[in-house]
Amino acid sequence: MDLLDNLALGFSTALQWQNVLFCLAGVALGTAVGVLPGIGPTAAIAMLLPITFGFDDPTSALIMLAGIYYGAQYGGSTTAILLNLPGESSAAVTAIDGHQMARSGQAGTALAVAAIGSFVAGTVATVVLAVAAPPLARAALSFGAAEYFALVVLGLIASIALASGSTLKALAMIVLGILLGLVGQDLYTGVPRFTFGLRELYGGLNFVSVAVGVFGVAEILRNLHDPRTRRRIVSRVTNIWPSRADLRRITWPVLRATGLGSALGVLPGGGHVLASYASYAVEKRISKHPERFGHGAIEGVAGPESANNAAAQTSFIPLLTLGLPAHPVMALMVGAFIIQGITPGPDVMTDQPELVWGLIASMWVGNVLLVLLNLPLIGLWVRMLRVPYSVLFPTIVVFACIGTYSLGQNPYHVLAVAFFGILGFVLVRCGCEPAPLLLGFVLGPLLEDNLRRALLISHGDPSVFVTRPISAVLLALAVVALVVAVLPSIRRKREVVFAEDE
Amino acid sequence: MTRVGRRKTPVAAVTLLFLGLSLAACVPGGGGGGDGGGGEGDGGSAFPEDDIEIIVPFAAGGPTDTVTRMIADPMSESLGVQIVVQNIEGAGGTVAAGQAATAAPDGYTVLMHHIGMSTAPTLYPDLPYDPLADFQTVGLVTEVPMTIIARKDFEPTTVDELIAYVQENQDTVTLAHAGVGSASNLCGLLLQDAMGVKVQEVPYDGTGPAMADLVGGQVDFMCDQTTNTTGQISAGEVKAYAVTTPERVESLPDLPTTAEEGLPDLEVTVWHGLYVPTGTPDDVVATLTEALQAALQDEGVIDQMADLGTAPVETDRATPEEHTSLLEEQIGAWEEVITASQGG
Numbered sequence: 001m002d003l004l005d006n007l008a009l010g011f012s013t014a015l016q017w018q019n020v021l022f023c024l025a026g027v028a029l030g031t032a033v034g035v036l037p038g039i040g041p042t043a044a045i046a047m048l049l050p051i052t053f054g055f056d057d058p059t060s061a062l063i064m065l066a067g068i069y070y071g072a073q074y075g076g077s078t079t080a081i082l083l084n085l086p087g088e089s090s091a092a093v094t095a096i097d098g099h100q101m102a103r104s105g106q107a108g109t110a111l112a113v114a115a116i117g118s119f120v121a122g123t124v125a126t127v128v129l130a131v132a133a134p135p136l137a138r139a140a141l142s143f144g145a146a147e148y149f150a151l152v153v154l155g156l157i158a159s160i161a162l163a164s165g166s167t168l169k170a171l172a173m174i175v176l177g178i179l180l181g182l183v184g185q186d187l188y189t190g191v192p193r194f195t196f197g198l199r200e201l202y203g204g205l206n207f208v209s210v211a212v213g214v215f216g217v218a219e220i221l222r223n224l225h226d227p228r229t230r231r232r233i234v235s236r237v238t239n240i241w242p243s244r245a246d247l248r249r250i251t252w253p254v255l256r257a258t259g260l261g262s263a264l265g266v267l268p269g270g271g272h273v274l275a276s277y278a279s280y281a282v283e284k285r286i287s288k289h290p291e292r293f294g295h296g297a298i299e300g301v302a303g304p305e306s307a308n309n310a311a312a313q314t315s316f317i318p319l320l321t322l323g324l325p326a327h328p329v330m331a332l333m334v335g336a337f338i339i340q341g342i343t344p345g346p347d348v349m350t351d352q353p354e355l356v357w358g359l360i361a362s363m364w365v366g367n368v369l370l371v372l373l374n375l376p377l378i379g380l381w382v383r384m385l386r387v388p389y390s391v392l393f394p395t396i397v398v399f400a401c402i403g404t405y406s407l408g409q410n411p412y413h414v415l416a417v418a419f420f421g422i423l424g425f426v427l428v429r430c431g432c433e434p435a436p437l438l439l440g441f442v443l444g445p446l447l448e449d450n451l452r453r454a455l456l457i458s459h460g461d462p463s464v465f466v467t468r469p470i471s472a473v474l475l476a477l478a479v480v481a482l483v484v485a486v487l488p489s490i491r492r493k494r495e496v497v498f499a500e501d502e
Numbered sequence: 503m504t505r506v507g508r509r510k511t512p513v514a515a516v517t518l519l520f521l522g523l524s525l526a527a528c529v530p531g532g533g534g535g536g537d538g539g540g541g542e543g544d545g546g547s548a549f550p551e552d553d554i555e556i557i558v559p560f561a562a563g564g565p566t567d568t569v570t571r572m573i574a575d576p577m578s579e580s581l582g583v584q585i586v587v588q589n590i591e592g593a594g595g596t597v598a599a600g601q602a603a604t605a606a607p608d609g610y611t612v613l614m615h616h617i618g619m620s621t622a623p624t625l626y627p628d629l630p631y632d633p634l635a636d637f638q639t640v641g642l643v644t645e646v647p648m649t650i651i652a653r654k655d656f657e658p659t660t661v662d663e664l665i666a667y668v669q670e671n672q673d674t675v676t677l678a679h680a681g682v683g684s685a686s687n688l689c690g691l692l693l694q695d696a697m698g699v700k701v702q703e704v705p706y707d708g709t710g711p712a713m714a715d716l717v718g719g720q721v722d723f724m725c726d727q728t729t730n731t732t733g734q735i736s737a738g739e740v741k742a743y744a745v746t747t748p749e750r751v752e753s754l755p756d757l758p759t760t761a762e763e764g765l766p767d768l769e770v771t772v773w774h775g776l777y778v779p780t781g782t783p784d785d786v787v788a789t790l791t792e793a794l795q796a797a798l799q800d801e802g803v804i805d806q807m808a809d810l811g812t813a814p815v816e817t818d819r820a821t822p823e824e825h826t827s828l829l830e831e832q833i834g835a836w837e838e839v840i841t842a843s844q845g846g
Contacts, residue, residue, distance in 0.1 A: 345733020
């Protein structure tokens with residue numbers, strides 16, 4: 001059995017005491033940096049990458065970096081849930097229901113569910129990596145620009161489910177997000193768009209500035225505006241552990257999300273971005289109580305967190321089997337490979353089996369360590385909500401600004417936080433939700449790039465979208481999703497009319 | 503708030519402590535720079551007595567970033583201070599260069615930039631800095647060869663066949679590159695010139711996605727740095743035609759040069775160099791140049807670069823003089839190529 005041999009090799013490498021130690025150090029450091037408001041995995045790895053340069057053993061270095069990666073991801077979820085401050089796009093989904101749970105005194109449950117879901121997803125994804133990495137990577141390469149375009153269209157339409165209120169407002173937010181995503185230099189022509197002559201905007205708006213603004217700062221403004229909600233959180237920090245009923249409720253969402261996340265994570269062209277959004281949309285769609293989503297639905301935390309962790313892990317597949325980085329974090333890992341004297345490419349898997357399998361096995365070890373490290377910490381995190389607001393709010397804002405500034409030492413990013421904070425507050429007052437805006441912001445550029453790229457490759461022939469089978473199926477699904485999404489809102493509108501008569 | 507204040511104080515303290523620790527964990531990693539810790543260096547007044555920041559104008563993990571980090575370590579050893587590599591992305595590297603141009607000319611802010619330094623004046627007419635007037639060169643670092651590659655089932659197998667095939671199928675073949683102004687874009691322009699064709703270019707957001715689509719067979723051919731292509735070429739995931747240097751590269755000994763294959767005009771390398779703002783004292787520049795030269799002779803650096811199909815420049819090229827003359831020459835050369843391509 002090749003698989004067993006490989007896994008045995010992997011675990012014998014990953015369980016060497018120094019590798020366990022590096023894994024633990026990575027997970028702990030990642031968590032510590034990830035809980036800083038506004039700092040997600042990419043920023044965390046970029047900051048901590050140099051630590052590993054001095055390592056003699058490339059395996060230890062990569063194990064530690066991988067640890068930092070999912071540690072930071074978990075840390076990011078913690079701030080998203082407690083403070084409504086997502087540090088990367090997937091955490092923005094967790095924030096929707098996670099923060100609502102925190103506000104109603106269930107912060108501990110939300111954190112525990114995130115940890116448990118991530119652990120299950122991580123375990124399954126490790127097995128997926130071990131069993132099917134090479135064929136999956138090959139399959140993923142059949143995704144070209146047309147397929148990614150169709151996938152993003154499907155994702156955007158499904159994401160209308162992200163909104164718990166009006167569909168029209170959700171659509172408006174998605175469009176606004178897409179427009180914000182267009183800011184910057186056009187990839188294809190180099191022409192700057194919506195930059196108002198500011199060179200600092202050539203690279204586009206920074207995700208963290210937008211997210212920290214419309215979620216975190218807007219949340220603080222809202223709290224200041226409405227003191228009643230403040231007192232409520234302080235007085236009710238109870239349940240730390242999920243109940244048996246909670247666990248039953250999250251079982252299927254976690255498993256579904258794991259499958260979804262594992263599949264999307266393999267796609268090198270940005271599938272991982274969709275994982276948590278897709279999971280949220282699916283769970284809300286099939287839930288018997290979709291109205292609970294957006295108001296603290298436990299499935300809305302368990303699903304996206306699991307999908308995200310599964311995708312994070314399977315996104316290693318293109319890197320390990322083909323040497324192709326799927327997203328910025330993996331690009332940083334490529335840098336780490338090179339610094340360690342390993343040329344990333346398809347040969348790494350055969351030339352350095354103990355490194356590849358050690359890394360895969362270490363992911364599981366890292367997930368165990370993450371749970372062991374974080375479950376006891378939940379109590380501490382939750383108590384953070386009891387910090388008086390006169391201390392907590394300024395602290396959050398200061399750390400958010402530090403985090404945002406450290407990303408590129410660009411003061412415009414900090415100014416953008418303030419701008420989007422105010423915008424976010426205005427939007428919330430208007431009954432618009434920030435999550436669809438953020439999704440549009442993240443997916444808009446993907447949508448445009450792939451649309452234009454597909455058309456360039458086809459020499460202007462739009463029929464590629466329907467003649468390529470995967471793309472055609474995805475677009476058909478998108479049409480179905482659109483119909484399903486629009487029908488109930490039409491029905492509901494009638495009900496509202498009746499309700500107002502009373 | 504006041505009601506339960508008595509119980510909350512220790513919690514607040516713990517939280518702040520934890521946040522403080524988190525911050526402490528992030529600062530030495532590369533966040534800050536500037537006057538953070540105070541020098542624990544030599545204590546003398548000579549340069550350098552504090553951390554030096556090297557600004558990389560591209561994403562962490564990319565080829566320029568990798569080259570920078572390779573030399574940062576040995577440079578930091580010989581200078582006796584920490585070197586912080588800071589990635590400032592945007593606008594083809596001009597955001598970073600613009601910031602570096604206005605940094606204090608004290609040698610503590612160093613810019614690593616590549617061939618893009620010479621193309622920016624043509625690509626960005628409203629450039630807020632002048633590469634020659636606003637910067638003092640420190641020295642060249644490496645000249646990374648480029649390779650002409652294609653998807654592995656692309657019909658032609660030699661450069662001759664490639665030229666004939668592309669000329670014949672000008673309207674259908676696609677040429678990938680990593681975005682306007684990227685090295686692969688520039689090499690692609692030269693390649694089209696040399697072949698006498700104008701084909702459909704397909705830009706990607708960076709070299710990783712472009713390579714993914716080439717390996718996946720979504721696009722036909724591309725010209726890219728050995729730093730990105732060596733692994734894929736050796737594994738047979740892509741087809742390689744030639745390398746764009748006068749001599750063959752060590753890591754790909756079977757790959758002919760463009761000159762061998764009858765394209766002597768197609769000679770292009772992605773040269774990298776270090777810069778400081780104009781006005782930096784001469785002795786500071788000299789110290790940096792010395793440290794750079796020492797780093798380029800470091801066995802580890804030579805090995806790491808060889809793995810990527812490149813090599814450090816000879817010591818006599820790692821000087822401000824050689825660097826400046828190359829920069830001047832390249833600015834003129836690229837202005838011609840790019841203007842011609844934009845003209846039609």
